[in-house]
Amino acid sequence: MAEPSQVVSESSAQASGGAGPVGRSSGSSGSALGMVVKLAVLGAVLAIAVYGAFPLIQHHNWWGLATLVVVTAILFGVYLSPRRIPAKYLLPGTLFLIAFQVLPVLYTIGTAFTNFGDGHRGSKADAVEAIQGNSVRRVKGSAQYLLAIVTKGKPATGDIVFLLVDTATRKPYLGTKDGLEELPVADVKLGPTGKILSVKGYTILDLGQASARSQEFGRMRVPTEQGAIESQGLSRAFALTAQLAYDEGCDCIKDADTGMTWKADDQDGYFRNDSSRLPQGWRVNLGLRNFIEVVSNPVVSRHFFGILVWNFAFAFLSVGLSFALGLLVALALNHERLRGQRLYRSLLIIPYAMPGFAMLLVWRDMFNADFGLINRMFGLSINWFGTAWGARFAIILVQVWLTYPYMFLVSTGALQAIPADLTEAASVDGAKPFYAFRTVTFPLLLVALSPLLISSFAFNFNNFGAIYLTSEGGPFPADNPSAGATDLLITYTYRLAFGGQGAQYGMAAAISIFIFVIVAAASLIGFRRSQSFEEIN
Secondary structure (H helix, E strand, O other): OOOHHHHHHHHHHHHOOOHHHHHHHHHHHHHHHHHHHHHHHHHHHHHHHHHHHHHHHHOOOHHHHHHHHHHHHHHHHHHOOOOOOOHHHHHHHHHHHHHHHHHHHHHHHHHHOEOOEOOEOOOHHHHHHHHHHHOEEEOOOOOEEEEEEEEOOOOOOOOEEEEEEEOOOOOEEEEEOOEEEEOOHHHEEEOOOOOEEEEOOOEEOOHHHHHHOHHHHHOOOEEOOOOEEEEOOOOEEEEEEEOEEEEOOOOEEEEOOOOOEEEEEOOOOEEEOOOOEOOOOOOOEOOOHHHHHHHHOHHHHHHHHHHHHHHHHHHHHHHHHHHHHHHHHHHHOOOOOOOOHHHHHHHHOHHHHOOHHHHHHHHHHHOOOOOOHHHHHHOOOOOHHHOHHHHHHHHHHHHHHHHHHHHHHHHHHHHHHOOHHHHHHHHHOOOOHHHHHHHHHHHHHHHHHHHHHHHHHHHHHOOHHHHHOOOOOOOOOOOOOOOOOOOOHHHHHHHHHHOOOOOOHHHHHHHHHHHHHHHHHHHHHHHHHHHHHHHHO
16 A cells, blocks of 8 residues: 555646656756856956956055955855855845945045145145146246157057257257257258158157157156256147256255245145245145034134034924924825815825925025015015025925925824724813824824934935025125035035035045034934834834
8 A cells, every 4th residue: 555645746746747857857947047147247247356456456556456356256155155145145235335335434534534625635746746747847048949759660659759850050859768869960851941851760750640649748758957858739849847846855845946945744734834835735644633623613613503503403494394284284184074185185295296406496496586486476575595594494495395295195194004993082081182182193193203204304404405406505604605504514515525615525524424423313312212102002
């Protein structure tokens, strides 16, 4: 007598009509396809890694190269492993988190401790090179040369040299990186206008060939006793010298004409003397100086703390007023016997459905003092964005109009989730509607909506678009074009970093860290306070 398991197995095999082997074949083919896709993706990863390694090697970025090798090795090790490990699912998200969140935050923190900005973008060597390059001038009394760019060999690959003809003496010279070499006059053929037509043993580059190698001949310097001969276009050359030169012995810049000296100040990243400093500096570590200056410098702190107060007011008023209006509308439309309820709700979410940036620009034009709709409709002549309080009122009004539909939607959902038995029990006990709302409905609403209100506060605290697209942070006082009456910390930081007064990335990064700490502290306090509502459940 057959065992029950054998009967079931045979019956299953007969019912499947011999599908068992087919099923195994299908799984095998699926596994093979998955392996092909996996190998193709890993091959693409390897190709990208190899492609990215060459510029890292070229710039001697060994830390970057090591990171690239380690990440690539981890990817291959994880995805070629036959085991089903959680890292296969967690690794992509982790790498993206590190690349697009952790590294930018770390870079911002690092920048906040430096003087990085206009005039301080590179190293000390870059600053010296820029200072000397900007002071280059023609040597007094030096010769002027006719220039032809020539090569010995193929025009595309041969070494570039200068063929120079003194315009005063008509003597030809060959200019190389080693210096000037006089050529026999018979080896050079000149045209009637003095144009160099040919030179024995060399090939003159035409306009197209010279343009293709413009970077090479642009860096060409022919050293002389007076300085160096450099090209000025494709047909002229002059002897040039740097008026300012770096002296490594004293770590200073010296003026060749006046003898004035600027000593290197590694604390501020400038070359300076008792009366002046050179405009080009270099990047140095300032420690906590940026953070201290934000709160202690009277000029900076006055604007910082003034903007901070308005920043809190804007975030609280935007969230509070929009939540109050949205909740009020949600309560009004939550009645079961209200006709056209769906139509009203659809109309009320129109502001939320429209593109925010477009609506902000429309509202900015509506508040225009000369042809704005609001002034014309009500017969007013208010310069809304010309006064501090007018601009603040206008911005808060616009923000409430844009955000109350969102509060209406979430409040409607929260109201519908509250059991009707609770409010009915309160009314049976004799509670008046307002008392029942205050003691039953509203606390239950806050249980669900507190996280959303906190996140809305954090968003509005950094609401760059609402300010920049309406008032651009203005109006500005006459003595300070960098801090306006409606500026938030985020717009003030943006103006410091990218404004016309010169970029100050280090200071902007320090203020952005202040913003992060403030928002994180406010959110933490809000979440802890919201935990008290959980007791209502």
